[in-house]
Amino acid sequence: MKFFRWATDRLQGRDGIVCFVSNNSFLDSYAFDSFRKRLADEFTHIYHIDLSGNARRGRGGNVFGIMVGVGITILVRNRAQVTQHRSATINYYKVDDNLKGPAKLKLLAEAGNIKRVTWHILQPDENYTWITEGLHAEFSTFLAMGNKDAKEARGIETVGATFKTLFKIYSRGAETTRDRWMYDFSASNLVIKTKSMIDTYNSEISRWIRAGEPKDIDNFVLSDETKIKWSSRLKECLVRKTETEFTYLSIRNALYRPFTRQFLYFDSIMTHRQGMFPIIFPNAASELENVVICIPGLGNRKGFGCLAVNVISDLEIAFEKAQCFPFYTYSTDGTNRRENITDWALKLFQKKHGSEVTKWDIFHYVYGLLHHPQYRELYKENLKRDLPHIPLLLNQEAFEACVSVGRQLMDMHVNYEQVDEYPLELVSDKNIPYVQRLRVEKMKLAADKQSLVYSKGLTIAGIPQECFEYRLGNRSALEWVIDQYQVSTDKRSGIESDPNRLDDPQYILRLIRQVVTVSVKTVELVKELAEAVTAEDWLGESVDVSESPLSAEIPPQD
Structure with a gap:
């Protein structure tokens, strides 16, 4: 340029x-x-x-x-x-x-x-796109999930009607820039790492002040990544002389990658960019009721996908620069819970599909439609350049089917640790002690993907091939778990990551079976959705959102 x-x-x-x-x-x-x-x-x-x-x-x-x-x-x-x-x-x-x-x-x-x-x-379009092949003009006439103007103006009472969006706010996933330090499968290990880095950071502030506050921060600060991992924001905090102290309240649950829960140290200094998660999941209690739909950010190269989570989501959860749409938002102290779907959108859906439609119905409808294979294929080029736009279905039965499938998918994806285990075959070497058979070092999928070497002495066989059809970004859900649940050591920091649980040795084995269940069931539900809803159910009529159907009363937000 x-x-x-x-x-x-x-x-x-x-x-x-x-x-x-x-x-x-x-x-x-x-x-x-x-x-x-x-x-x-x-x-x-x-x-x-x-x-x-x-x-x-x-x-x-x-x-x-x-x-x-x-x-x-x-x-x-x-x-x-x-x-x-x-x-x-x-x-x-x-x-x-x-x-x-x-x-x-x-x-x-x-x-x-x-x-x-x-x-x-x-012939460029209104966004000055030169290569418009594969772009569908009707996409822009559908309901926008969100836009930056609405997000920045969320205090305006008529944000939905003014900006014609389904959601008031959305957020990038959490970005640490020092994942090895700020994430861990073990809460106790995370405490040790975080305390150590915070001590080093505070010491660097003191050393910088004693040195006369030199302006060349990059060459001044300690560059030893076995003690600290810097980012631009952390250096800015040092220049402002902002010290910090460890607090157990900042140890939070997070989904680092699909179906990969880890503990995250989440605060305004050690987390490079928090996004809007301080008002999406302000505390552990909010994880019991709130749900977030994660989708790729603009310009994704890994293919479109979505995943519902009930904890803080990482920026690179499975898609590039994940954007997260919550059902609830709160004040930073966890009070003042508000629904994030606009009243304008609710009135629009009620006008089309009946007064009994709720905001949860809309939330589930969105999640269902984002899984629809025809929607993804038809608008794959649009989805690379814009956040999803959601059509209003013409057929009441199709709408109800989409809501039902979306609800089932969301419940299963959020609560994957509670689903039934898929009946896979375990091939064990009895000469290896049982405890050693349960310990994972690095799992390996067979070339035909029908079996998985789980550990030394244990192989999992009978993997159904349809489970690989459920993909999140450039991997299937099962392949994400295989990739993430392995013992590894970071070369720069020397920090070891070990997913094995001493308090629950069977957790990873159980997780494999549960993720296979989730994958197989997701594929079944998506096929059911594709049969119940087709593009004809949303292409037969253009939805005019240029006029607000009814004025929206939306309570002001922080």
Whole structure:
């Protein structure tokens, strides 16, 4: 971006041409919406040859043998041809993804100049998206789960009607930037680690003051990661001379990865970014009644998914930059509980599906629809660029089916530790002591995925293949558990992570069986939902949300 800006400034308001061979992620990344708009405003013609080659997207060969996609961009300012100001004409040509790098270079050599390229004229949408293939216009007419303006204006009484959203607020997942220090399967181990790091941090503040408060913080602070792990925010707290002390109240339950509960030290200093979780789960009591729907943030590359949790969620729980939509919010002391679904949305649903519809029904409906395979497939490109928009179903039976499935899925995903264990076959080596057979070091799934080496002396067989259809991000639920529940040592800090429980040696074995049950049942429920609800149930009629059906009375929030 800086080089494009620099080159454009060299024209100094006159006509001319800018040309770069560069990374072409700006073509379709939502983070570059404003950049694309500016290019279209400042030039009269834009030409882009998309050579692709992004290794993360598996798109053919790369002309430079690098990991990122490559493109040739030619920006032309020729105002003599334009009678009035308008956005640039955008000419686009995409080289075949399947070609290898040398073949792509040969194609360019044979073309010789831009006149011999068959250009496609792009028509950007309202968000200045150039590549609109796969985007569906009706998506924007559905009900937005949330938006930044509504979140920032949550104290406004008519936030739902004003911004036309289902939820008043939502939050990024918790971000520590020092997971090995701030998370642990053992509460007692977490206490030891946290106390040690807090002592080091407070000592560094004192040492910095005694040294005359030097401005070069990066080179001053202790860089030994066996004693402390710094982040930008922690350094800011040091400069403000903000000392802290350990408190047991900050030891909280959290879901670090899917079906992977850990203890988290959660406070305003040791946690790099808390998000809005201090008002979502202000204390342990709120975990008994509140539920959060976690979805990917914008620009996700791992595929869409969602997961309901009743504890603090990590930012990278399974999706990139997880966004979390709670049912309740509170004051920071745990009082003043409020429902997070807007009254405006409730009235809209009641107008469509009857006065008996509750906010819990809407919450379950949203969770059910987000699991719908046709919804995910149809709007997969939209979901990369925007938070979900939720259609109102036309059919009452379809709505009730979606609510029912969403309720069952949510109950099972939140309370996965209480579901029945799947009847898997245990193949044991009797020569290995029973206690050793229960201890996990690193589990390994067989190539055919029908069995799992659980430990030395124990193999789990008879794994149903349909359980791998339940995916969260780029892994199945079972594969997430296999990945997370292993003994490992962090090379930088030397901290060991051990998921085995001395007080409950069978926990991981039980968890494997329960997650298989959850996976199989989820696949069944999703298939049931796909049969009961189809795209025709929401595409037959566009929902007009331009006018509020009824005024909304929403109590002010902190």
